[in-house]
Amino acid sequence: MKGAMNIIEEAVKRGAKTLSEHESKLFLAEHGIAVTREVVVSTEENAVLAAEDIGYPVVLKGSGEALSHKTEMNLIAIDMRSEAEVREAFQRLTSNPEVTVEEVLVQQMVKGDRELVIGLTRDDQFGPCVMFGLGGIFTEILEDISFRVAPLRRVDAMEMMDDIRGKKILDAVRGKASVDREVLADILVSLGQIGLDYEKIREIDINPLKILDGKPIAVDALVVIDNE
């Protein structure tokens, strides 16, 4: 947990408004949340080595704390299946005309079969609150989400999963394994605890949180630092 505190303290010191995707995941992993296997590289050679280490297929993403809207900025290359594809993607991402990209995140490609969102916000009246809902592009379109005030009891975590209209997505449907609600509950409870323990964290998005063989894994994450 010391590592997690350091990540936040360093970000505060350098005046960062957000953690990069990779730092956000390092922080969450310290709190027991499963994240994608990934490495930050700054050379094409290292990108290839990382991809081989992680195993194909991989995802390459432009990395940096200012790059929180990577899809819109065309800074993502998904499903890279060979050395050649990785090299080509590295060159493309680092030669983006609109932003300077010095580092690239090479990441395990998680197909998953469902996308959820989990997040943290701070309410003026009630303080840290945890969100749960449908993830990916559906988050904003459907707003099928629920909130709970921290600290969350286990029963709160369980009930908030049942609050969304699309709760059946957690069940064993169409040959998919049912989602491990216990692990989801662990994540929801620890996110609330993060809100109480780290005053300097203002918001967190874990979106998407993909489901792979019934287990949740954070594929993208954003930690917002209170650095006003």
Add this chain to the structure above:
Amino acid sequence: MTCVERAPADAHDLEKIFNPKRVAIVGVSSNGMGFGAGILSSLLAIGFEGKIYPVNPKGGEFLGLRIYSEVSEIPGEIDFAIISIPAQNVPAALDACRKKGAAGAEILSAGFRETATPEGIALEEEILEEARKGIRVIGPNCFGIYSPKSGLTLLPGPDLSRESGEVAFLSQSGGMAIDFGQMGKWMGVRFSKVVSFGNGVDLRESELLDFLGDDPETGVITMYVEGVEKGSDFFGVLRKVAEEKPVIVYKGGLSDAGSKAVESHTASMGGSERIWGSALRQCNAAQVHGLEEMAEASLIFSLLPPRSYEGISVVGGGGALGVAACDAAETYGLKLPILDKKISDRIMSILPKPGSSAFNPVDVANPLVPPQILKDTLLLAAEDDKIDLQILIQLLYHYKSLAMALGVDSVRDVTPYRELADSVEEVVDKTGKPVIIVLPNNKRELQCMDLEEMIRDARDIFLKKKIPVFDDLFDALRAIHHVSKYYAIKQRR
């Protein structure tokens, strides 16, 4: 926002505050003008049980009571004070009342934080400092306390009920307190304690809620809040109290900042309204969206045996009524199970034909069906194990049409509503399953005031028998849903 920490409420002090034996009213002018004289006449009119000591530097007399020129002149100690003087004089008056032994004071005066001026805010700070020396404060800028047991009443409440009940109400708004007090009177809600706490400089939502949670006279708590001071404290108290007894919250006003800059989807979707709804759900508090819904929920919480109700039978006239009942029940997560074939056959054998049906809803076809048949129908339907609660819809206004057709002057002469009330009471006693009465009136023209009067009378008769009455089926189902949801969650957790 104040900087001095508040003390938790002491139950002994609060007992003296709600049921004082000796009360000073600071700011009574002998010409009868102003809030001080107003609250004094309200207390006399409602029949306040204790002794009243009016105070005003000019002295004199009002309504036969001597006006003391200073608080210190009052013989002996006081329990409680009602303060209605210009804001700048309030801190000194509070000090004098504390020295006279008052456990608390309600400050009706305005001119404090709500003015948003430095002077007003500073005066409110002074009040809190006085309070910290050992006198609890309700207000300022409020209508005060209504306690039917002692006859303490709100500023504009000379005619509130003296009958105590188990519903408590905490309100940031004075207007809402008096509105609910008056509405409760005809709707059948009886109160244990009502507090309009206004600016809430000392005692406010969290402290008072905590106290009511332990108050043996209070079984159901209702609240109107616009915003709470310390959300996490309030959340903790609410969660604890709602585990013991139902708490119904009407959150008014949209305090959403809206323009707040956020980076994440989570923050952009977590607006104030949504978080309030979630917090109340998490605490298992019932959220209502209006005064009537709050009053109706509190009525039914206080009258029905404490449990979750799922299967409901609806007995009434008119097929469309049945469809409406099914739709509304579904909206509120309640069920209208089809009655057991043997039971519905027996019901059919006693109902008038044609036009009736007995599956559930039970359509009695004719609005003038005699009470005896309605009673037998309810008794039979209650035999079905799937039925937890019954609703009887009676369109009494058809009797007015009947009276007019027969040339009878008063609708009361042709309407068997007293007999109906006795019948329903008998059904509840025999079956142990509650019955709720719905009395819609679709005939409200001026020429039919006798009908309106009769329906009011019928309401009172049912309510005296502890049978809940509603004007509308939809409202009844909404209220039942609050009760069912509360006890279902309580049991599940």
